[in-house]
Amino acid sequence: MVKTGPRLFNRELSWLGFNRRVLEEATNPAHPLLERLRFLSISGTNLDEFFMVRVAGLKGHQLQGVEDLSADGMTATQQLDAIAAEADSLVVAQQAEWILLHEALADEGLSVVGEEELEPAAKEWLADHFREQILPVLTPQAIDPSHPFPFIPNGGFSLVFDLRRGKAAEPVVELLMIPSTLPRFIRLPGGKLNFIAIETAIAAHFDQIFPGFEKVAAGAFRLIRDSDIEVQEEAEDLVRYFRSAIKRRRRGRVIRLEFAADTPPDLESMVREGLGADSALVAESAGLIGIADLGQLVEVDRPDLKFPPYTPRFPxxxxxxxxxxxxxxxxxxxxxxxxxxxxxxxxxxxxxxxxxxxxxxxxxxxxxxxxxxxxxxxxxxxxxxxxxxxxxxxxxxxxxxxxxxxxxxxxxxxxxxxxxxxxxxxxxxxxxxxxxxxxxxxxxxxxxxxxxxxxxxxxxxxxxxxxxxxxxxxxxxxxxxxxxxxxxxxxGLELLTLSPIGLREKIVSLIDTEIANARNGKPSAIWAKMNSLVDGQIIEKLYEASEAGVSIELIVRGVCCLRPGVPGLSSNIRVKSIIGRFLEHSRIFVFANGDRLPHRNAKVYISSADWMPRNFDRRVEYMMPIENLTVHAQVLDQVMIANLIDNEQSWVLNADGSYTRLKPGKRHFNLHRYFMTNPSLSGRGQALAGKAVPKLRLTQRG
Missing domain, CATH: 3.30.870.10 (Endonuclease Chain A)
Structure with a gap:
């Protein structure tokens, strides 16, 4: 029995760890500035979708009183508390990185400016642009008994004001939803790439929206709604059901509210009450609300601030x-x-x-x-x-x-x-x-x-x-x-293994073969590459294989619930995650089959499935053995070894659940760069047959 903690990591916290690794790429000085900004934006988009689906599901369990425990023994409420703390930490890190990138980009002539930084000509242009292009689209709404709080869609970004018309007048609360049809950042004229955020432009022209009003206080907020669609088994017509469900999704329960840090408490309370969001997770942001929107800036025409363009080869x-x-x-x-x-x-x-x-x-x-x-x-x-x-x-x-x-x-x-x-x-x-x-x-x-x-x-x-x-x-x-x-x-399937009718059982059988080989003194090893590793049955079988002496190398980009490197449990298992220019997505499973890897007798499979309960039990998936020798060599000797020896984009999962970025040392290897500069083995044809492809070698453990 393991004494150092639960046998499995929490799935949701593991996912947040993955998104932190994505965010870390925004800090990587080896990446061009706009690519770093892209990673920052992606981390925001990822977090939004995480709340829309995974947190929404947990929140539903909490409200319904479901008492099922997670694999690591946590209730829904305990998981939500841990998620909120880690998500808040992520948001703080996002805002800190945005400050650094904002300054660095400004030095390169690309900036998001404040009203006080505008030159007179830019102010004049913005005033005209606001009057002609923005003001007609905005619709302020008073919040009072005759004007109930309006519906705000998922991802909606809104401003809220406490206003007064004269000192003796009663206060008026106004809500201003910013339509998604308006760009978050407005390009200003001139030679430089200067932008102004839509909320800054609105604040600069407050009097055009609310003439005669005094602004007592103001705030800003953004919300995330439950966006998952659960299909009822009694659904008679899937097409009609989904058309209806998509409409319902837009009105899903509010899961998360993100307020600007300077939003007064009374305005926050009014918003929460108006949205019926008493159970929502609330976060405060000291900087830019909606980090995902920074992706708009990445699209500017500054190739010098992006990765060098790459043109894929045609086989x-x-x-x-x-x-x-x-x-x-x-x-x-x-x-x-x-x-x-x-x-x-x-x-x-x-x-x-x-x-x-x-x-x-x-x-x-x-x-x-x-x-x-x-x-x-x-x-x-x-x-x-x-x-x-x-x-x-x-x-x-x-x-x-x-x-x-x-x-x-x-x-x-x-x-x-x-x-x-x-x-x-x-x-x-x-x-x-x-x-x-x-x-x-x-x-x-x-x-x-x-x-x-x-x-x-x-x-x-x-x-x-x-x-x-x-x-x-x-x-x-x-x-x-x-x-x-x-x-x-x-x-009578001859090659394919399918889920949900046998894929998990096939993988267990393949692992059992490696266990038997190890116990019989034969070479034994498992190499596997996937997006997520969650399935408890497979993880327990991998633990068994590890302690039988099977060497196990796992490349899991995202969620990994397996705890590696624990004596007596997983001492022969190593897990790494690769985050870089491209998103690692292929699923490849390799079993030594009695020979030391890599070897032409190894069993090599490609698949559409990750090792998760949903892929084994609730999805139609395939796993295909690779028998052609050239393709076998490409997938095993090229793709898998390149993933295993990468040391520029790789993170190693530790026994406590933390990840450590690999340090290249004297011999740098970047698998993305390798494949961008070398032809594949099976698709290169006779014209490139004489082109030497650098031989990849893996230093074996033990």
């Missing part, structure tokens, strides 16, 4: 087949490593399928596809050309529900057979099937992805796209689609 293997994706896949399986290799190859695969007269059918899962989707366009073209097109559109993709409803409607109008999946499960597997008539046979080409079919995230998320014409893979993929479209439980 040489497809170029050598004159752009014929099918010919390239027929010749040999290959992996495309995003974002170092272009997502355009996935689009080209489906476009070719849409235009090829020999293609008879396309099947596609869609979890997130973005607002500008060439994937959707290709499916529409294919359907309008008379091909059989099936799209499994997941309505339960959080925060993409509305967009997915729009895509589903467009696909249906084009003649696509749209399937909405399950009420109780999410279809999270990322797969395409293209069935093509070739002479007397039907050949199926498959794409298995670890990421979404999303053109924007494909530029910043590291993911793998595996293309194959394997008949066994095709038969298994067809069974997965039949599960989602017709509830046909798959039997």
């Amino acid at each position: 040489e293997r497809i170029k050598e087949h004159d752009g014929d994706c099918f010919a390239a896949i027929r010749a040999k399986d290959f992996v495309v490593h995003h974002p170092y290799e272009s997502f355009e190859v996935v689009v080209a695969f489906l476009r070719q399928a849409a235009e090829d007269p020999d293609v008879v059918a396309i099947k596609q899962t869609l979890y997130r596809a973005g607002k500008q989707s060439a994937i959707i366009d290709a499916l529409v073209v294919a359907a309008e050309a008379g091909k059989s097109v099936t799209a499994v559109v997941e309505l339960k993709a959080r925060f993409d529900e509305e967009q997915n409803l729009l895509w589903a409607s467009r696909l249906e109008r084009a003649g696509v057979q749209v399937i909405y999946g399950f009420v109780e499960w999410k279809t999270h597997a990322k797969m395409s099937m293209v069935i093509r008539r070739e002479g007397s046979i039907m050949r199926t080409y498959c794409h298995f992805g670890t990421g979404n079919y999303h053109p924007t995230t494909a530029k910043i998320y590291t993911d793998l796209s595996y293309f194959t014409a394997s008949r066994r893979a095709a038969r298994d993929a067809a069974k997965l689609f039949n599960l989602t479209t017709g509830y046909v439980r798959p039997k």
